[in-house]
Amino acid sequence: MTGQDVLIVGAGPTGLVLALWLTAQGAKVRIIDKNAGPGPTSRAMVVHARTLELYRQLDLATAVIEAGHRNPSVNLWAKGKAKARISFNPTGAKLTPYPFVLVYPQDHHERLLAERLEAIGVTVERQTELVDFEDAGDRITARLRLPDGSEEISTARYLAGCDGARSPVRHKLAIGFEGGTYQQTFYVADVEASGPAANGEVHLSLESSDFVALLAYAEGRGRLIGLVRDEREDAAALTFQDVSHRAIESLKLTIDRVNWFSTYRVHHRVADRFRRGRVFLVGDAAHVHSPVGGQGMNTGIGDAINLAWKLAAVLKDQASDTLLDSYEGERIGFARQLVETTDRLFTFVTAEGRIADFLRVEIAPALASFAYRIGRVRELLFRMLSQTQLNYRGGPLSRSNAGWVEGGDRLPWIPANGLDNYAPLAAISWQVHVYGAASGDLKQWCATRHVPLHIFPWTEAHAIAGLVMDAAYLLRPDTYVALAASEHAADAFEAYLSEVGITRP
Known part of the structure; x- marks a missing residue:
């Protein structure tokens, strides 16, 4: 019997990204796939800008762009x-x-992600199939069929079903998959x-x-x-x-x-639930929609990165388990909206008469x-x-605003004075951005809490982007704004972390 922090079922782009981001944050993962290798054909083709922005966190963006x-x-x-x-x-x-x-065929994309994962010590276990699993309350016990036909019992603290639209994980949980x-x-x-x-x-x-x-x-x-x-x-x-x-x-x-x-x-289709106990549905296992706009794979990758930092925080005892509920709270609404939007466009393009x-x-x-x-x-x-x-405006982890930028927003990208405010976002960590001057209280809070503080000289470009001079923006590890505060930022940030169950950012 073996054990790990997270057992990932499915080694498509979604599962591979989840494994990469978890491993980079110190989690022990096992990733299995019933197929002999990456798909031999180019299915999903498009890699969008937001995915590339997030790929900077593991120095993947340049390699993907050069290959695509x-x-x-x-x-x-x-x-x-x-x-x-x-x-x-x-x-x-x-x-x-x-x-x-960026057009980058999925078969090439998967190979690149798998190679990067192997380079940091995790190899996809091919021809390995999830036969059954049980949520014991404090762990997952999974029965796996290995390449030689033998079976093995594997334990994990959590299980992620990244196993596609026909997801055996979703079927095992008897979670509805409404749509058509x-x-x-x-x-x-x-x-x-x-x-x-x-x-x-x-x-x-x-x-x-x-x-x-x-x-x-x-x-x-x-x-x-x-x-x-x-x-x-x-x-x-x-x-x-x-x-x-x-x-x-x-x-x-x-x-x-x-x-x-x-x-x-x-x-x-969209699953009724994205989480049940210690099991999560990610990517196509949770939602499928028309190929209009090339949104599917990118949405699955977004799911994976959203879930990864939360799982890592809980695994390292930096947050309570309730933080994991926000995965469904933030991603299911976007999935439903995406299905509705692509459905309308699909119907328009294919209507007859x-x-x-x-x-x-x-x-x-x-x-x-x-x-x-x-x-x-x-x-x-x-x-x-x-x-x-x-964005995650109005979501379970989003609070307040400063200027046009609200909690839950993607931080505006502003290269000004030769400084790229996205450069610090390469770190998978909580951080604070100030455009202008930071107060002494905020500097002390960041030092005490070991939260990196990045101060950018104020420019007109920041005002045009909707930021407020001297306001403070608390950023999550997935680079979205958690809380924006125009004043008393240190107190606001401390109260926020307590409210959402983050003990050590």
Whole structure:
């Protein structure tokens, strides 16, 4: 019988990120996966800006960017004509160090994460399957099937189900997974292509009763995502030649080679609970939704990082177990909102009929082009796509405000006077930021509590971003603002930690 702090079931990006962040904070983890190796095909493709910001904590961002392909723009086509080119950089460059959509195939992504995990002493145990588990109240007892067919009993203080949409962990807990499955069948194809649209950018082609998206991961190579319009009982047996090529031809795209092709159905579901006792659901085990906007994998990674710092704090006796309840409290609302938003967009893109075709092909491209010229609309769209808009305002760990910045917000990124205020966020730790001057009481509190204090000279850029001169912002280990205080910050911070059950930040 073996024991560890956390048993992680599933070694996709979500499970690997959870293992990385826990191990970096001193937790002992075991990560298992029933498959023989990382998926051989590129499923999730997009890594958004917020994920890259968080990847800085383990020095992962640069490696992922260098391995992936930056897409600076989305091009919208309708009936064979380019209708709009939406560039991320003019707006995104003011909001994040990563003003682009990074396309990085999931199979490559998983391999990189697994290599990083192995480099810090944890190896994914492949062909190892969770057969059963019991929550004994003070520990988890799990029965595992090993590669040779033998079984082993493993114990852990907590269990994380990162085991996908069909999650055996969720089924064992009998947690509801409300939602449904869209009627339409989609296809995906990794292709080598030539033509004007094979320029290394994202292209969306809208046609009457047809559409296709092209996500480039190199010039001349990319992922096609399209719709199989006709209901086919043999959808699983379809080939690339069987699906409509009208939207592809409208991109003036010539497919030179198909490296991989598959069909799938899209689900939209959210688990009723993300935690039960010592067991957590993370990523697709907790929520699945349409691929619109490439949000799925990024949301799972966000789940993992949110849970990791809380588990680490409890494991190190720095916080009470009640802190772990905030994982569900913060992530389930976002998952529900995301499913609702992507559901509306998915329905619009796939709706059939003359009116739907007219709105999608004639009206939507014109509106998109017009709206994107409006600065506030352009910023909102980028924030939503990049997940830099995600916040925990009103959540169980969020308090107060100073200026426009509230507890639960992502800290605004402000490179000013040659200083990057995100540089200290590479540490997975509580910290305090002050823009201007810090009071003596705050300095003393930070010293006593061993909380790093970062003071940035006040500039007009800070005011534009909504910060308040001399206010103090208490940041969580996942870089979100916990509490913002314009005055008496030391007292406010001490009271906050006591209220949320943090004994040693």
